[in-house]
Amino acid sequence: MTKGWKLYDQRLAWVLVAPVLLLLTLLLLLPIAMMTVYTFFTFVTAGVESAVLTFDNWKEFLTDSYYHGFLWKTVRVGAITAVICAILGYFPAYFIWATTFKHKWLLLLLLIVPFWISFTIRTFSWIHILGEQGLINVVLIRLGVINEPLPMLYTEGAVIMGLLHFLLPYMILNVYVSLEGIDRTLIAAARSMGCTSAQAFREVTLPLSIPGLGAGLLLCFVLAAGSYVTPQLLGGSRDALFGNLIYDTIMGQLNWPMGATLSIVLFVLLGAAAAAYSRYMGLSQIMKGLSA
Amino acid sequence: MHDDNSHDQPRPASAGADRDPLARGESQPTGKPAVEFRDIDIFYGKFAAVRDFSLAIRKGSFVTLLGPSGCGKTTILRSIAGLVDITSGQISIGGKRVDDIPIYKRNIGLVFQNYALFPHKNVFDNVAFGLKYRNVPKPEIVRRVKKALDMVRLPGSETKLPSQLSGGQQQRIALARAIVFEPEVLLLDEPLSALDANMREDMRVEIKKIQRETGITAIFVTHDQEEALSMSDRIVVMNAGLIEQIGSPAQVYDQPATAFVANFLGKANMLPGSVTAMDGNMATIALASGHVVKAAAPKALTAGSAITVVVRPQKLTVGTAGAANRLSGRIVSTSYLGGNAVYEIDIGAGTPLRANTLIDGQPLREGETVDVCFDPLGCVLLDAQGVRIA
Numbered sequence: 143m144t145k146g147w148k149l150y151d152q153r154l155a156w157v158l159v160a161p162v163l164l165l166l167t168l169l170l171l172l173p174i175a176m177m178t179v180y181t182f183f184t185f186v187t188a189g190v191e192s193a194v195l196t197f198d199n200w201k202e203f204l205t206d207s208y209y210h211g212f213l214w215k216t217v218r219v220g221a222i223t224a225v226i227c228a229i230l231g232y233f234p235a236y237f238i239w240a241t242t243f244k245h246k247w248l249l250l251l252l253l254i255v256p257f258w259i260s261f262t263i264r265t266f267s268w269i270h271i272l273g274e275q276g277l278i279n280v281v282l283i284r285l286g287v288i289n290e291p292l293p294m295l296y297t298e299g300a301v302i303m304g305l306l307h308f309l310l311p312y313m314i315l316n317v318y319v320s321l322e323g324i325d326r327t328l329i330a331a332a333r334s335m336g337c338t339s340a341q342a343f344r345e346v347t348l349p350l351s352i353p354g355l356g357a358g359l360l361l362c363f364v365l366a367a368g369s370y371v372t373p374q375l376l377g378g379s380r381d382a383l384f385g386n387l388i389y390d391t392i393m394g395q396l397n398w399p400m401g402a403t404l405s406i407v408l409f410v411l412l413g414a415a416a417a418a419y420s421r422y423m424g425l426s427q428i429m430k431g432l433s434a
Numbered sequence: 435m436h437d438d439n440s441h442d443q444p445r446p447a448s449a450g451a452d453r454d455p456l457a458r459g460e461s462q463p464t465g466k467p468a469v470e471f472r473d474i475d476i477f478y479g480k481f482a483a484v485r486d487f488s489l490a491i492r493k494g495s496f497v498t499l500l501g502p503s504g505c506g507k508t509t510i511l512r513s514i515a516g517l518v519d520i521t522s523g524q525i526s527i528g529g530k531r532v533d534d535i536p537i538y539k540r541n542i543g544l545v546f547q548n549y550a551l552f553p554h555k556n557v558f559d560n561v562a563f564g565l566k567y568r569n570v571p572k573p574e575i576v577r578r579v580k581k582a583l584d585m586v587r588l589p590g591s592e593t594k595l596p597s598q599l600s601g602g603q604q605q606r607i608a609l610a611r612a613i614v615f616e617p618e619v620l621l622l623d624e625p626l627s628a629l630d631a632n633m634r635e636d637m638r639v640e641i642k643k644i645q646r647e648t649g650i651t652a653i654f655v656t657h658d659q660e661e662a663l664s665m666s667d668r669i670v671v672m673n674a675g676l677i678e679q680i681g682s683p684a685q686v687y688d689q690p691a692t693a694f695v696a697n698f699l700g701k702a703n704m705l706p707g708s709v710t711a712m713d714g715n716m717a718t719i720a721l722a723s724g725h726v727v728k729a730a731a732p733k734a735l736t737a738g739s740a741i742t743v744v745v746r747p748q749k750l751t752v753g754t755a756g757a758a759n760r761l762s763g764r765i766v767s768t769s770y771l772g773g774n775a776v777y778e779i780d781i782g783a784g785t786p787l788r789a790n791t792l793i794d795g796q797p798l799r800e801g802e803t804v805d806v807c808f809d810p811l812g813c814v815l816l817d818a819q820g821v822r823i824a
Contacts, residue, residue, distance in 0.1 A: 331550040333537045334515050335615070336567030341538075345563075349554050 174409070180402035189396040199403040209387075209404070213411075216384040219298065220367030223305045227362045228355055230306070231313030235354075236347075238314075239321040250318070253311045265304050265375050272300050272376075296378035304372040309365055313358040320354025321347070360419035364412050384408050466529030468493040468651035469514060469619055474523035476509050483509045484675045487523070491653065491668075496645055498654045500662040501672035502698065507655045510672075511621050514653065515542050528618050538567075543612030543650075547624040549604040551596040557583070557607055558592035564615035582610035585644055602633040609641065613648060620645070622654045626661060638665055659699045663687060671695050687746075693820030696744045703750070703787050704816075705743040709735045716810060719743060723782045727759040728810045732824050735815075741823075742816040749812040750789035752777055753804045761806045763787065768800050779806055 184194040203209050238249045256264060271277045272294040279291040294300060324347060332342040370385035377383075382390070388408065392401030467490040474487040484506040491497050499507035512518040514525060516537030525532050532540055543564075551560050561579045570578070583589050586606035596604055605625055612620055622641070626634045642665050645652045656662055662669050663683040671678040671686055671694075679691035690696035693704065707721035717731040719741060729743055763781035775797045778786040787806060798804060815823045 325548070325550065327546050327548060327550040328552060330515075330517055330537075331544060331546065332552075332563070334517075334540075334542055334544040335564035335611070336538050338538055341567070346552060 174406075177402045177405055180399055181406055183399040183402075185397050185399045191397075191399050199399050202400065203403050203407060212382070212384050212387045213407070216367050216408075217411075219302060219305075219373075219383060220363045223302050223309060223366040224359045224362040226302070226306055227309050227313040228359050231310055231358065232317055232351075232355065235314045235317035235321060238318055250315075253314055256307075256311060261308060262371060262375075264307060265372055268300060268304050268307070268376055269295060272303070295376065296381065298377065298381045300376040301373045301381050301383075304376045305366045305369060308369075308372065309362045312361050312365070316358035316361060317351060317354045320351045320357070324350045357419060360415055364415050364419065367415075368408065368412050466526070467491055468495075468528060469653065470524075470526040470529075471510070472524040472526075474510070474513065474525065475521045476506070476513060476518060477521040482675050484513075487677060489670060489677070489680065491651060493651055494649045495667040496642065496652045496654065496665060498656060498662040498666040498669045499672060500656060500659065500669050500698075501678075502657055504674075505672040506675040507657075507670075507672050508623060511623055511653060511655045514540075514619065515544055515621055516540055541615075541617050543615070543617035543620040545605070545608050545612045545620070545622045545625045547628055549596070549601075549608045549628070551604055551608055551611070553596055555596075556592065557588075557594050557596070557599075560596065560607060561611045561614050563611060564617075568615055570615075578614055579610075582614040583607075585613075585647070586610045586640070601629055602637060605629065605637060606640070609644065613644065613650060616648075616650075618651065620650045620652045622652060624655055624657070626656070627658070634661075641665070663699070671698065673698070689814060689822065690744065691822050693742065693744075693816055696814065696816070700746060701788060703745045703747065705745065707741055707743060709737050709739050709741055711737060717741075717815070722784075723761075725761050725781065727761075727808075729759075729813050729815055730811045731815055735823070740818040742820070744814040744816060745787075745808050745812065747776065747788040747790035749808050750787065750791070751807045752779070752789045752791050753798060758810055759808050761787070763804065763806060765798055765800050765802050765804060768797055770797055777804075779804065781806065 180191075181199050182195045182197070183191045184196050184198065185191050234253075238246060241249070243249065269276065273279070274291040274293075274295070276295065278294065279288075282288045283291065328346050328350070329342050332346050333339070337345060367383070368385060369383060370389060373381055373383045373386055374389075377386075384404065385408070388401055388404045391397050391404060395401075469489075469491040471487050471489045474484055475482065476484040476487075487506075487510060489497075499510060501507045509518055513520050514527070514532075516532070516535070520533060527540065527542075552563070555563070558579055561582055562575050565575045565578060579592065580589070583591060586609055588603060588606055588610070591599070591603075591607070596607065599607065605628075608625070625641070626637050629637060638661060641652075641654075654661075654665060666683055668680065669683055669686045670680050673694050679686050679695045681689070681691075686695055687699055690699065690702065696702040696704065705721050705723070705727075707719045707727075709717050710720050710726070711718040712731070712734055715731055715733075716728050717735050718726060718728055720726050721743070727743065735741065761781045763779040763786075766778045766780050766786050769776040770793075774790060774792045777789045777791070777798060779789060780786045789806060817823050
């Protein structure tokens with residue numbers, strides 16, 4: 143044979159990929175297309191819309207600062223959450239990477255343990271910690287530190303807290319993976335040339351782990367900004383995020399055209415961030431190749 | 435601390451002379467040795483990676499630690515750099531004890547097997563790295579980086595990333611990076627083993643040249659005997675954490691102190707037998723294969739004592755009549771190497787003899803019956819413990 147060989151037979155590849163392609167088309171691409179068409183429908187009254195095409199929904203979204211406020215708030219909460227995740231997550235990742243503890247897999251398993259409990263239940267648990275009758279307030283009142291319970295639940299802080307709880311493992315895993323890709327002889331080389339361990343961290347470890355940190359930031363941002371359950375359970379009415387706004391528009395006001403418009407807005411926004419994310423992951427692969 | 439009496443592996447007693455740190459070949463100049471090890475033991479838990487390692491290295495010399503993988507050579511190298519903690523003993527660099535000096539203050543140049551260039555920094559920043567942490571002013575850094583790149587014959591490569599360079603080029607940059615700040619010792623940890631064969635030979639010559647030009651003290655770790663023989667002023671042969679022999683390339687090759695050295699360097703022929711008579715300094719030896727040979731003995735041997743005659747493949751002549759010690763046998767295999775050929779010859783003993791000879795006319799064919807001869811002065815005798823009789 144002089145034609146060379148391939149890892150797979152192309153016809154077989156199509157057969158194997160077909161079910162997933164079909165599912166993605168039917169359950170993802172088609173609904174998104176339908177939603178996109180819906181954004182141009184006319185809202186008549188609650189639960190009723192007509193197929194008369196119009197730009198009214200887009201005009202309303204682009205001109206009404208009510209929506210802009212929600213969008214800004216969503217981006218802000220997502221960004222704050224991602225940054226706090228990065229700050230809190232880097233150290234555990236670094237520790238797991240650097241430890242000489244023999245059973246690293248156990249530490250990594252501990253990161254994944256929270257995922258064994260339903261996300262909703264984990265979110266509910268914060269009510270018992272932050273609530274008026276929650277752990278913190280009861281303890282502080284018993285100790286006589288405060289007289290009145292502190293308002294902690296149903297605030298933006300509680301929402302961010304819940305999101306951190308949910309997203310921190312993603313950050314730690316992302317950073318850990320990129321640290322794991324660093325050749326340790328690079329650090330030995332830096333040390334031998336006169337770096338203290340802190341300087342070697344700044345010169346070698348940190349810059350080479352930036353791709354993982356960047357990937358973690360984007361992932362946390364996208365997941366936080368797209369969250370619905372956490373602000374619903376832990377936030378007050380003023381702490382709703384864009385996802386809650388969409389829910390309210392569609393399920394409360396029964397305004398499907400406007401709800402579809404808002405959905406597409408969030409979809410495009412987070413999709414753009416995810417595109418940046420995958421591009422960044424691509425770059426991190428190159429970086430890994432460099433350090434190998 | 436471990437107990438010196440706990441050594442479960444007694445070292446060959448009469449090899450002591452060869453183990454003497456500054457044994458032969460080199461007269462110790464005035465002043466402190468560039469690097470000195472005294473009674474180094476390195477344990478990983480209960481495993482002894484290195485034991486009783488003592489060595490003094492003269493300033494400006496090129497010393498190779500040679501041995502199979504796991505013999506402790508890399509561990510010793512890393513202990514100089516401070517990457518491995520010694521369990522007991524002392525290491526001095528330039529007469530100063532460094533056991534408690536952290537790695538970054540030791541002023542050592544390290545070249546790694548996998549180059550270990552910083553992938554996110556360009557060539558200039560890689561080479562300038564050590565200078566930056568020595569507070570060298572910027573114009574001086576630029577000047578010295580340029581000089582180092584000229585020295586490794588990669589001038590003008592400052593702005594390239596390591597990934598844009600070939601393996602050989604990367605290793606040159608790694609070398610430039612290690613010598614640019616003029617360290618007291620240059621440590622080379624199998625720097626050639628990741629390169630392909632042609633590149634390896636070029637780099638061998640180049641490293642040696644740069645070492646000579648700069649006059650830097652170099653410690654080179656390898657498992658490749660050719661590298662060791664061609665580059666070193668002195669070779670330290672190690673096995674299982676212990677030093678087997680210290681000597682010049684010619685010494686370790688021509689006068690192996692132990693059976694291990696004879697075998698590891700150049701696959702010597704080992705012919706077991708026993709002494710039957712002594713005539714002056716010439717011993718008559720009955721080989722286990724049934725042949726009787728004569729060999730020069732440095733001292734009188736008692737008849738009946740077990741002995742091993744070590745003959746290098748190059749010291750065997752094949753097919754030509756002549757010298758004493760004529761063994762007849764049949765060629766089992768012929769490896770044609772161009773100018774010379776390696777024959778395996780069955781002389782009726784267990785393992786066939788290996789002979790490496792210049793080809794005169796046609797190489798001999800497999801199956802031919804030939805005479806193999808060696809000079810009684812061209813061999814080394816080992817005692818029953820596998821230690822050279824001196």
